[in-house]
Amino acid sequence: MKANPSRPKIQQGGSSTKKKTGTRQQNVESSILVVGDDSLVAEYSAVISAHHFQLLSPEKIKSLKAFAKKVSLAIELSNLNLEQKKKNLILLDAALPATTAILSSSVTVSVLEQTEWITLKHRLAGIAALPSLLQNSLVEVAPSVHTLEATMEVVKKFFASLGKEIAIVQDRAGLVLPRILCQIINEAMFAVQTSVASPGDIDTAMKLGTNYPLGPIEWGEKIGFDQVHATLDALFNDMHEERYRACPLLKQLAVTGKFWSK
Amino acid sequence: MSLHIGIVGAGTMGAGIAHVAALHQCTVSLYDIHDDIIRRGIERITADLKKGVEKQKFSEEEMTAALKRIRPRTSLADLDTCDIIIEAVIEDLLVKKDLFKKLDAIAHHTTILATNTSSFSVTSIASVTKKPHRIVGLHFFNPVHLMNLVEVVRGEHTSEETIARALEFCQQIGKTSVKVNDSPGFIVNRVARPFYGEALRLLDEGVASVEEIDRIVRSEGGFKMGPFELMDLIGVDVNFAVTQSVYDQFFHDLRYRPHPIQKQMVESGKLGRKTKKGFYNY
Numbered sequence: 001m002k003a004n005p006s007r008p009k010i011q012q013g014g015s016s017t018k019k020k021t022g023t024r025q026q027n028v029e030s031s032i033l034v035v036g037d038d039s040l041v042a043e044y045s046a047v048i049s050a051h052h053f054q055l056l057s058p059e060k061i062k063s064l065k066a067f068a069k070k071v072s073l074a075i076e077l078s079n080l081n082l083e084q085k086k087k088n089l090i091l092l093d094a095a096l097p098a099t100t101a102i103l104s105s106s107v108t109v110s111v112l113e114q115t116e117w118i119t120l121k122h123r124l125a126g127i128a129a130l131p132s133l134l135q136n137s138l139v140e141v142a143p144s145v146h147t148l149e150a151t152m153e154v155v156k157k158f159f160a161s162l163g164k165e166i167a168i169v170q171d172r173a174g175l176v177l178p179r180i181l182c183q184i185i186n187e188a189m190f191a192v193q194t195s196v197a198s199p200g201d202i203d204t205a206m207k208l209g210t211n212y213p214l215g216p217i218e219w220g221e222k223i224g225f226d227q228v229h230a231t232l233d234a235l236f237n238d239m240h241e242e243r244y245r246a247c248p249l250l251k252q253l254a255v256t257g258k259f260w261s262k
Numbered sequence: 263m264s265l266h267i268g269i270v271g272a273g274t275m276g277a278g279i280a281h282v283a284a285l286h287q288c289t290v291s292l293y294d295i296h297d298d299i300i301r302r303g304i305e306r307i308t309a310d311l312k313k314g315v316e317k318q319k320f321s322e323e324e325m326t327a328a329l330k331r332i333r334p335r336t337s338l339a340d341l342d343t344c345d346i347i348i349e350a351v352i353e354d355l356l357v358k359k360d361l362f363k364k365l366d367a368i369a370h371h372t373t374i375l376a377t378n379t380s381s382f383s384v385t386s387i388a389s390v391t392k393k394p395h396r397i398v399g400l401h402f403f404n405p406v407h408l409m410n411l412v413e414v415v416r417g418e419h420t421s422e423e424t425i426a427r428a429l430e431f432c433q434q435i436g437k438t439s440v441k442v443n444d445s446p447g448f449i450v451n452r453v454a455r456p457f458y459g460e461a462l463r464l465l466d467e468g469v470a471s472v473e474e475i476d477r478i479v480r481s482e483g484g485f486k487m488g489p490f491e492l493m494d495l496i497g498v499d500v501n502f503a504v505t506q507s508v509y510d511q512f513f514h515d516l517r518y519r520p521h522p523i524q525k526q527m528v529e530s531g532k533l534g535r536k537t538k539k540g541f542y543n544y
Contacts, residue, residue: 128482133482133483136481136482136483136484137481137482138477138478138481138482139482140478140482165481167470167474167477167478167481167482169469169470169474169478170467170468170469170470172467172469175469176464176469176470176474176475176478176479176482177478177479177482177483179460179464180456180457180460180461180464180479180483180489181483183456183459183460184453184454184456184457186456187452187453187455187456187517188453191445191449191452191453194445195443196442196443196445196448196449196452197440197441197442197443197449198441201440201441201442201449202440202449202453204411204438204440205411205413205440205442205449205450205453206449206450206453206454208409208410208411208438209403209409209411209413209449209450209454210450210454210457211485211486211487212485213483213484213485213486214484216453241516242515242516242517243456243459243516243517243519245517
């Protein structure tokens with residue numbers, strides 16, 4: 001999974017880069033390190049190990065120096081606590097060889113803003129990591145202006161080996177689907193809060209009336225209301241638009257976790 | 263006990279409701295102002311029923327029996343003994359209010375008066391009647407014989423008994439009902455707004471293209487259709503009108519603000535599949 005095994009930097013330039021990334025060979029020895037929000041780490045770890053990759057336990061990030069050479073790819077999946085995300089990325093960037101790519105969720109902060117926290121900006125690429133989405137067949141990937149082609153090659157090969165197609169989108173907090181989905185869930189929450197209908201009836205109506213695969217309330221429960229709330233909060237802070245203001249009921253559920261009335 | 267249902271308006275929605283009600287043992291009085299409008303409505307019902315027979319959803323005998331239960335009516339007064347009268351005329355508040363005033367005067371005092379409106383307040387329509395407790399929203403979805411949902415809308419004065427009878431009717435005609443308190447867009451048209459609105463913003467901001475957003479929503483989200491192909495199917499003009507209506511009814515709450523791209527497409531005649539041009543070419 002290495003972008004470029006023998007050189008100290010991921011090389012600039014298209015054609016030579018491609019040649020180098022083609023020479024990866026040490027999958028057996030190498031491992032993937034996944035850190036971040038518990039629900040996302042669990043989901044990513046399950047899919048990754050099901051595809052016969054070695055996984056390092058997330059705690060290894062604390063003693064990363066000893067394992068750094070074994071890490072072929074690092075994945076940072078914090079959406080909820082950006083301070084923790086920053087700490088994780090700084091640790092990864094300091095310890096991992098310059099040729100090792102880092103994938104990072106950019107649902108609640110853009111990749112470009114994340115590159116401000118690290119030194120080797122070219123190795124970072126963003127993904128739309130929101131709980132439950134990895135069950136489906138496509139992953140959104142967002143390069144920043146610093147991301148090198150060699151890094152993207154690593155990302156493409158990695159998801160191809162998980163059997164996923166990718167869509168490359170512009171680097172904006174929330175990317176595409178998290179932004180649409182969290183807005184729908186938020187609107188459903190406003191409808192519950194103002195007693196327009198019961199949560200169950202809202203789920204039924206959206207599934208039968210517009211063919212949604214899941215009702216917005218049950219979807220919110222599956223993703224985690226804390227994750228939905230964090231996504232909306234990030235969009236609101238990014239754009240300062242009323243439409244991204246999180247419903248107060250959603251904010252409460254982000255703390256309590258469950259939908260008590262169901 | 264088989265119900266006697268009156269339907270006012272033999273267009274797409276009225277005919278669809280008549281089809282489903284008649285197929286589920288209701289006697290249907292189908293009203294419109296001209297014989298030929300009703301005839302066209304019944305032709306549509308017949309064609310849709312034939313498809314049902316072909317797909318073996320029901321027998322030819324059941325189809326024939328259903329068609330026999332539909333009675334063409336060109337006088338509103340003939341609807342006086344119906345258990346439920348469902349209004350399915352054009353989405354024009356003045357036309358609907360005028361009709362409900364007449365129905366309120368004609369119909370037996372136990373008759374429920376229902377509106378199939380998707381964009382007006384049930385309370386507002388009921389305000390012109392003397393017995394607003396018997397007015398309810400029955401919001402069916404197009405095509406009625408294929409879409410299983412009915413939003414049962416409770417206006418400010420709608421009685422519990424009216425709601426209970428409306429729910430019972432939905433069950434009798436094989437529909438799943440949900441209860442909604444009268445509010446802009448009810449459930450579906452309101453909660454679905456960001457699916458389109460946010461997609462239009464993403465497109466406008468250059469985050470991804472029409473094709474890519476549709477592909478992402480389908481393959482990453484598990485939706486059957488992406489927002490742009492769905493807008494093309496529904497009609498960009500129809501979708502824009504719903505958005506505009508919800509926005510207006512919420513007194514221009516910014517969450518519902520329509521997007522200029524959509525308005526421009528409507529004005530340039532790119533309405534989707536029906537004009538062969540929309541977000542895609544057909």
